[in-house]
Amino acid sequence: MSHHPARRTVLLAGAATAALPALSLPAAAPASAAPRTAATGLRPLASYWYPDSLPDGSPGEGITWRSLKSWRAATDTDLPFNRASAPLARRFTPAPANTTARADQARIQSLVSFGPTAGNPSQGSATADYYALTHWAYIDELVFWGGSSGEGLILAPNAPVVDAAHRHGVPVLGNVFLPPAAYGGQLRWTSDLVQRDAAGHHPLAAQLVAVAAAYGFDGWFVNAETGGGDSALGAAMLGFVRELKTLAAARGQRVTWYDAMTVDGTVSWQGALNDRNQALYEAADDLFVDFRWSADSLASSARRADALGRSRYELWAGVDVESRGPDTSVDWDAIVPGGTAHTASVGLYRPEWTRGHLPAGHTPEAFHAADDRFWTGRSLDPSRPDAADPWRAPAVFAADRSTVTALPFATVFNTGHGLRWHERGEVTSDTPWNHLGLQDRLPARRWSVRTEGQRPAVAFDFADAWHGGSSLLVSGALDRPAVLDLYTTRLPLGRNTVVELTHRADAGDVRVELAVATAEPDGAGNPPPYTYLPLPAGRGDGWRTTAVRLPGRSGTVHALGIRLTATGGGPVRWRLGGLAVRERTTTPAAPVRPRVTAASGGDLRLAWDHPAPGTVRHYTVHRVLPDGTRRFLGGTGQRAYFVTGLTPAPGERAVRFEVRAVGELYTSSAAAALGHRW
Template identity: 30%
Template sequence: MACRQPPLNSKRPRTLLCHDMKGGYLEDRFIQGTNTEDCYIFYHWASIDIFNYFSHHMVTIPPVCWTNAAHKHGVAVLGTFITEWESGKDICESFLSSEDSFRAVADKMVQIAEFYRFDGWLINIENLLCPDAVKNTPIFLRYLTDKMHSSVPGSLVIWYDSVLEDGKLKWQNELNNQNRVFFNACDGMFTNYNWKEEHLQRMVAIAEDRLVDVYVGVDVFARSEVVGGKFETNLSLQMIRKYGFSAALFAPGWVFECLPTNEFHQNQNKFWNLLCDYLPTHSVSMLPFTTSFCQGFGKRLFFRGKEVHAGNWFNLNAQEMQPLFVDQKLAGAGGSWVRTRGCSEDAWNGGCCLLIEGALVSEKPNVSVRLLSLLAQASPRLFISFIYKQDCSDRVRLALEVTTTNSCSCENSQITTPQDHRKGTIPHLLPETDNLVSQFKKQCDTQPVEGWTINCYLLELQESFLENVFVNISRLPDADAKYKEKEEPFAFRVGEIRILDVNSLFAAPVQVQNLTMCNTLWRRGFNDCKKRENQLYLSTTLRWFYPPNTAVNFRIFCKGMEHHQSVTIAESEKMVLIGRAYNRVYRVVDIPIPDPPVGTSGQVEFLVQPITKEGFVGQSSNCSRLVVNYLEKQ
């Protein structure tokens, strides 16, 4: 998990998101993604601290794509252990019958979390417990919590408000003397949703110095008698924060499940913007830093500003670092406003870019918008690249700004005027002819693309933390009087931001090694595109070696998919991009392969190209190739 500030164990109230959608394991269960058009996406990661994947299976393991996306943003991930109804009562009576049995279950839960690399469990016992079972439940919780802490540093075990210390199933909607025995045995409690303000008032005395370990439940669907919910969830959070508690938002996918899916992103942004005053954000302390703001889906797939695949796709593994989203009218600025949102109509890399849009009036001719909060120890010389596209008049300009600090602290304000900056700096813009710019473009295989502007900067620091990244939007003075009284609209598409140590531009590239294949399947079947009934298809698993945590993804190419006229593949045949991998393994599924030449073997070639954490593209010499010869059995 990415290092974050403030740490998860700080005494600041936290926000837990409990993701419960249609039973779980939908399109998110596909490790390599899917081509589905309408999928639930979450991207307000800076506003939450813990992500819980919930379903009604007894053991719910978060899909790896959710874990990857959350960890990238410094957010902890919890699985769910749930028992319900009569069958749940029988299960609990069995595994909670003795110390040996509940320790065996806890040990297995720890192993599962370790193997799938998530950070703990929500424990939800929603059935009666017999005397022996309820007596052993706090001991089970303490043992599980201690084992998780030992095996997965920073992990959490959270208990759901359901069973009482006498074994009865009776939701309390609060922490009280009837359920605090479970709270005392683990890292926190997630309360039921039907609380009122008097419940919160009582809990202040009960929780004592553990206020932030009480996660007050908020049902976003607003079922039964609850405070807030739906687009009034801010009322719940306002009251919860008044008393210093953490919050647990249950099923914020309501905006996808219950509202028109073609308006999902507008409603998602509206929902989270209404909550922003009550959601303390955190910073991700990470350098090198690179993001194209891809949200893990797209109508098309782009690479370096060019379309490489047409058609819908969804893969949360592809989600890159998300910004601090803004949607506000500017105080004291007449009709000025600014909004940031993902835009899937265009992209530099992946499926979408970041759209910054708004309007400025002459009385307030500029505004700075905080996009990223990093709080990362910076090297003395930083290279920054900033790629954007301008969709407005040239009377509005966009510039990159950063702030630095000598200490680690966290701000919540997302919009400032320039004079509010703390140690604000405009990095030095480098000319196209600068050696650093040339080396950067070489490492990234970056070529000019119509409409996109690529600016490169040098930032020199001394023993500082890089704190925030802003964009400053400014309206130029109007010589023509007819423009002075008008709002000046603006729209910029930010395609990519990278912040790198200058020395990394000259580091020797690492080569992909030991590319192999296994679990290979050849078959013949109908080809819809070519109307062939006897098309040859190949499925296989590719594996390779590359140093861990040094690549953000790998591009998988194939050559030899055209009609064979000779044994070897023609040099003129192009490599075809067949997929992207986010680990050192990729399953090739049913790629059409031409029949081999009569009487001899055919040939197909695979190539794996790394994209490093700096965003550098592996050159041909750093890729790994695997040539496969195949022969038709007679």
């Protein structure tokens, strides 16, 4: 490894910081950060706490000091905005896209700072500049990274992140961070965390599990880095982790331990699984191995895990990409060798470099281009990786996964952020936005294209959309037919199964065929055995929706794609705005009992109920102006929403809202209307 043992990463919050070893650059707060001030006092924010006792003095502007020990769900006023709505989906592993990706070996953990500790909005914000992670297919565990001594040490993930991850089958962990003394850490906070009650139990372990259950995420990443402890504190920490794991397992939650504090209570990053941290590893589900690992230490760690009857792939070998992204120098053969079994799993620290390194004012397209390079590799096609690429992208060594297993299934290729909002091809808001909870299940293999001619460019495009903020754009010469893989699936095929595509040709004439595979490929790296079904010819310009009935009465759809053939001269620009697979069309019931739960000027908290929330993908909130115009304000998976900065229209005595439930097929319910007098 190229890391220096003395290097260290910091998250700055004024003079307060949070740290993982082995890095050195400060992480800037995302542009979407919004401090809680008098003007935004109703704005719901992601939650953060100290274990029990609070710092001396007073918190900085926009910071609220809270004690986890005192937390109660019943008095958590932001909980309706922070509670995840999407259950953790089950995923499957199809035949890998290439011959180097493995389905049952190294996994990937991703430690991501989506926003600052304080002032991180619960439900997105009015900017497209956001780390809109979309390559969930390669991730096995996401850590909601953050925490600082001046704000709070324990972070609960906000709902948009959890909903997007869960939709793709990825568990999300909150972060427990006890910083080094050099960055404001105090040993009393470690003692607070591991305290016992009169019955000998650890009340903070129970609180952590209760928070995760109430908020709907999947467990905790525990990172104890405050030095000065002794063997008594080490024993107390071990007892705490054991109880946390027992309680967490009973609720279907997980615990990952970070290689910092050792069993004797001191902080000494090992870069290995060894005698000094083995008991803590055995008490948890996984171990994040500090960046100081070497080829020898990882090999010995893997052997030790095997001897313990544990999987070596429960060890996350830390890879720091915060500073250089895919230009980071990594001894990949020590972790994921090509010729033998993988040694360990991979822990990616701060892959949001793909956004953070871009210049101010960058476009969403620029972010996704950098993110595709990071996750897919230099070839930008997981079906044909570049063997000479020094960056061993996840798509090169890890098989992708899918959660597309049940009908109905639909996507509008919404990435969870955009420059405007579209509904049925019309712009209903020209305000930039981000909200990961609105993200679709997206194609995993970005972008797998098979052609004997020039390869067209394929990308998410934010200039136009059928619904949401983005569409899929294919552009290029198309001098030969090109097949674009979209989804690996396990969808049941019945006599009435229909695939609908909403598409548009912006330039050139193109013949479109639906590619359907009802069997797996012959082996890894082979194309799906597609059958090509022509789309009915359409008339006129603009978006059009065409339906194709799938042949057969039974079986399983294993893959869906598109074959495009240019039928005229010149380049082609073709958009796919939506894809749906269904047997019948269903529409959810309307929300009920819409209400304003709090108001301050033009800031309002809205809430509603629903008779069957399991049938709802998300909700939309529109404002109805005096002339009858509907303006999109936002969407959310929660049954609560915050609107801000409203002002009266001329002659308007009361602001009027409509709340609708949106189903999996993007069908909208009737509106639940409510008003609020100015």
